[in-house]
Amino acid sequence: NAGVTQTPKFQVLKTGQSMTLQCAQDMNHEYMSWYRQDPGMGLRLIHYSVGAGITDQGEVPNGYNVSRSTTEDFPLRLLSAAPSQTSVYFCASSRQGASTNEKLFFGSGTQLSVL
Amino acid sequence: AQSVTQPDIHITVSEGASLELRCNYSYGATPYLFWYVQSPGQGLQLLLKYFSGDTLVQGIKGFEAEFKRSQSSFNLRKPSVHWSDAAEYFCAVGRGGGGADGLTFGKGTHLIIQP
Numbered sequence: 449n450a451g452v453t454q455t456p457k458f459q460v461l462k463t464g465q466s467m468t469l470q471c472a473q474d475m476n477h478e479y480m481s482w483y484r485q486d487p488g489m490g491l492r493l494i495h496y497s498v499g500a501g502i503t504d505q506g507e508v509p510n511g512y513n514v515s516r517s518t519t520e521d522f523p524l525r526l527l528s529a530a531p532s533q534t535s536v537y538f539c540a541s542s543r544q545g546a547s548t549n550e551k552l553f554f555g556s557g558t559q560l561s562v563l
Numbered sequence: 564a565q566s567v568t569q570p571d572i573h574i575t576v577s578e579g580a581s582l583e584l585r586c587n588y589s590y591g592a593t594p595y596l597f598w599y600v601q602s603p604g605q606g607l608q609l610l611l612k613y614f615s616g617d618t619l620v621q622g623i624k625g626f627e628a629e630f631k632r633s634q635s636s637f638n639l640r641k642p643s644v645h646w647s648d649a650a651e652y653f654c655a656v657g658r659g660g661g662g663a664d665g666l667t668f669g670k671g672t673h674l675i676i677q678p
């Protein structure tokens with residue numbers, strides 16, 4: 449079982465560059481989400497989706513775009529990277545919303561550095 | 564808005580000793596509470612969760628947590644730790660009270676196991 453797969457695992461960008469972090473799950477989960485983890489800050493929700501075609505903002509959405517064209521995939525786009533976006537990014541999924549009685553499955557993370 | 568406080572940034576415990584990690588939350592209604600563990604370079608794994616009912620919750624790997632409404636606490640315990648328990652531990656509260664808008668995490672407690 450692959451679970452939640454994130455690519456790439458590591459990425460270095462220059463300020464102003466754009467890129468897409470990929471997230472795919474093979475568990476037919478309706479709910480998918482993106483978090484960022486910064487030292488001493490815990491995890492903070494960026495965007496989430498409750499199903500294909502439906503997305504919404506989390507706690508720290510500025511500078512990030514998402515779309516959900518299929519159940520399996522939930523890419524996170526950085527349109528113009530900034531040093532403040534240096535972080536470890538985690539994708540997570542569950543059958544339903546994260547605060548319901550469903551286990552949240554996490555990917556192994558993407559470590560992003562913006563120079 | 565809800566919040567989670569983990570007062571201890573680092574905790575050092577001898578192998579075989581008991582463990583208690585503290586978590587305090589702020590939330591207006593009945594909270595959905597979680598403990599996750601993160602091993603180095605990995606994503607997060609759910610240890611246990613509380614939604615309602617019995618205030619003592621059993622989880623995986625021999626962990627348990629007790630919900631105390633009067634103290635707004637959800638402390639994690641283990642009677643005897645193993646070297647493999649060394650990791651980062653996160654307490655979290657559901658943002659939407661049953662909705663889909665994700666979890667609010669504490670900043671984490673880094674557990675160190677002494678031989």
